[in-house]
Amino acid sequence: MERFAQLLDRLIYTRSRNDKIALVAAYLRDTPDPDRGWALAALTSGLDFPAVKASTIRDVVATRVDPLLYSLSRDFVGDTAETASLIWPRLPTGEPPPTVSEAVEIMAGMSRSTVMAQLARLLDRLEPDGRFALLKLATGAMRIGLSGRLARTAFAQAFGLDVEQVEEHWHGLRPPYADLFAWATSPEGAAPAIDPLAFKPFMLAHPLEEAQLDLAEFAVEWKWDGIRIQLVGDGNVTRLFSRGGEEISGAFPEIAAAYPIRAVMDGELLVRGDVQGGEAASFNALQQRLGRKKVTGAMMADYPAFVRLYDLLVEEDEDLRSLPWTERRARLERAVAQLPPERFDLSQIIAAQDWATLVQLREDARSQAYEGLMFKRRESAYMAGRKVGHWYKWKRQPLTADCVLMYAQRGSGKRSSYYSDYTFGCWTAPPEQGGELLPVGKAYFGFTDEELKWLDGFIRRHTANRFGPVREVEKTLVLEVAFDSIHLSRRHKSGLAMRFPRIARIRSDKPAEEANLIVDLMALVS
Amino acid sequence: MSSAPGWLRPERHGIYLPGTDCWIDPSIPVARALVTHGHSDHARGGHGHVIATGPTLSIMALRYGEQPSADRIDYGDTIELGDGTNATFLPAGHVLGSAQILLERQGERVVVTGDYKRRPDPTCAPFEPVACDVLITEATFGLPVFVHPPIGQELDKLLAALAERPDRCVLVGAYALGKAQRIIAELRARGFSDTIYLHGAMERMCALYEAHGVPLGPLALVADATLDDLRGRIVICPPSALSDRWTRRLPDPLQAFASGWMRVRQRGVQRGIELPLVISDHADWEELTGTIVELAPQETWITHGREDALVHWCGWSASPNCSIV
Incomplete structure (x- = not known):
């Protein structure tokens, strides 16, 4: 001990x-x-x-x-x-x-x-x-920020194994994992049998840098803005897993209950709504359902969840992952017929012949609240992790806003002597009409090391107030902030919350009075 | 407080002896001040006349300049304050020169502990228990969760962390007066003979300790060292410098903090500390309560710290007459 x-x-x-x-x-x-x-x-x-x-x-x-x-x-x-x-x-x-x-x-x-x-x-x-x-x-309340994925990575590192291989054998095993340690530590230890109806490591996509793929070899789908999940059913019990392999079944009992089949499927968990092509709500609505151990009937009625299916990994006891995507897709299309349509449907293939159409679709992704487009090589097997050349994601362009730096806080570790966490705000009304700044977000990346040094120096020279570890800064510096989307939020005084904000540019050339207004951001809310 | 002596009373700015116009550890400038030790919440500048031990006067001179008028008093010596009141300075075991003050008047004995600890410390004389009618005690760590581990255990953690990271340095935040020198002296007592590097704010206080006969071994200033000199070394700085820009001249410092507060994990985590060292120059809960039991005063007054728990403890144990002052 x-x-x-x-x-x-x-x-x-x-x-x-x-x-x-x-x-x-x-x-x-x-x-x-x-x-x-x-x-x-x-x-x-x-x-x-x-x-x-x-x-x-x-x-x-x-x-x-x-x-x-x-x-x-x-x-x-x-x-x-x-x-x-x-x-x-x-x-x-x-x-x-x-x-x-x-x-x-x-x-x-x-x-x-x-x-x-x-x-x-x-x-x-x-x-x-x-x-x-x-x-x-x-x-059972460790609260030390150790995910299952991190533990499996540590296990792989301890015994010189490939982490995806560890993932493959891990799931379905019970503590204290005697077979797993026997396999990892002794040369003659046999790999534990893989339970076909257990969690499988996800296949992930690379970001697409340039619009240069041979479209004949790739199928195109929407990148739905929900959360990627895996459904694992053995005919009796169905479990839902998030991308890190954490079980989230408790938050979505209606999904698990509607999946009585013996199969492992990959899909996007969404809430019904009228964006994303008129079919699903924004990520913000889904967020109401996340992170709960238990869920009330009212929550399920207000935010009805469904899964848009991408892939079929295991059917009955047959592991399909080595088959090409086209074959898995055909079997998925047949299998989905066994599932209730109000809870499960297929992620449709976009029939686009040329890049001009795709570029247009990606542009539209913003107004439609899709996250972007996905490209899947038709011949690709379902491989754990992020393998080059098979799947690509092509996200919509981020939104940007010009915000004013308001507060800064020191980072941790190597950044502990730098002010590297920034809170920035926008105007409630034009400042010449008496508008004030209200915080709209916080970001601690997006800048280069050089920019960090510059920002740190700026903050130290322009400190207006100190509150413990936080410095209030003279409200003069404009930061161009990029973010994936912005939502209404009761948690913040401005009523807004940004998703994935980062510092895109330092706009020391721009006067603070010309930064964006809160209403400008309200117009971007999805 | 029925039997409380009328000749001294707690005030907002310190303990006051009206018959003599003397104050103990006053936080504002006064005509006559008795000072228990050199920490700035006890020793202030600007008094008309100061009564303190030699090392405490040296420390005050270093921090505030030479006192215009002072009585230097050795441990065990008694000074007449007037109004039939005598004061005797006794070792408190807190830092170099730290004293308890025994006050006697017409057969009544009052001990003001100042800050104290009961554990051995190579940099100062050990606490001397003395029987009294009224004990005026500190209570910085007056909660039963505060039990300081043996210092050897904490220094082992420090040395292990150092050995584990030969490319980095271990940066120890420690108060410039007392804690820093105690850590250095304890490391030397364990045979650690490497040069220990100091933040500039530590230099003169370390020299003062050495001048008072506390050897600290090879020391050097960070300012005089190169990045490579500092790899695999112990560097000591004031706690406020731990995440200062100053640390950028150090090789990927591992942040340690030597303090009794490090007993509580969140205290360290909130400050971004990577290596907490539970090292304190104050009495822990067992020392506080053990001292009250040992001295068995008729009354206990608790000055600063977390008083509620200690008052409650007094209520059902050794010393029924106990109050916060």
């Missing part, structure tokens, strides 16, 4: 993705089975121990600590597990600290009547960092 506690602690203070991967990889290499398997499960999906709840932790602490001292401490620390780990008055037990597997085993065996005594006994065997790790493990 101490080694795991140390890993957890270091992950909390590490920001860089590569450093996180290296830390997890080193842990996986150095830790014996089955500890590393349980740790991996805890770091990603979270293990569930029904007997241990956040309230249980409070109750256990109350058996040893004065309630007011606990509550004053909890207010200061801000996290129940951390407060408990720090405040716990340890009674020596003479027992060594538990291993991760022992702790998992004990916690899995706890019932409501034994949990208080057993949890206290485990806490007595550990130092503060170990207690913190144990309580985070127990409640």
